[in-house]
Amino acid sequence: MRVYDKPGRTLSFAFALALVCAAFVFATSHVDYRFKVHNNTKVAIKKILVSEDGKKYGYFDIGAGIAAGDTEELVWDKSTDEGNCGQFFKAVFANGEESDPVEFDFCEKDLTLEFN
Numbered sequence: 001m002r003v004y005d006k007p008g009r010t011l012s013f014a015f016a017l018a019l020v021c022a023a024f025v026f027a028t029s030h031v032d033y034r035f036k037v038h039n040n041t042k043v044a045i046k047k048i049l050v051s052e053d054g055k056k057y058g059y060f061d062i063g064a065g066i067a068a069g070d071t072e073e074l075v076w077d078k079s080t081d082e083g084n085c086g087q088f089f090k091a092v093f094a095n096g097e098e099s100d101p102v103e104f105d106f107c108e109k110d111l112t113l114e115f116n
Contacts, residue, residue, distance in 0.1 A: 033076040033106060036072065037066055037071065037091075037112070038071040039069065040114050042068050045091045045094075046065045046092050048062055048090075049089065049091070051088040052088070053088075054088040060074055085105050085106050086105055087104060087106055088102065088104075089102055099115055
């Protein structure tokens with residue numbers, strides 16, 4: 001019969017292993033919510049505005065913009081993971097015009113927004 005004189009060490013090791021496994025699962029469980037934006041106009045898109053209620057808008061950082069005819073993939077920030085699937089979107093073009101707001105379901109897989 002084997003006698004362990006330090007059961008605390010074994011328990012501490014098991015606890016540490018469980019924490020490492022839990023951290024790994026948590027870190028890999030986040031899913032990036034991605035979608036594509038296709039600019040089907042003759043003018044570059046300079047801003048993409050988004051709103052849950054259709055009244056107060058925030059924006060996506062799209063760098064220098066989305067050129068006419070181009071398609072870009074955008075990723076929601078992790079802070080929006082608990083937000084609604086339904087979001088209002090509109091584009092601001094290089095000539096200063098804005099598109100009409102349109103509601104999209106961002107829980108939809110392989111979503112592509114097209115601005116005409």
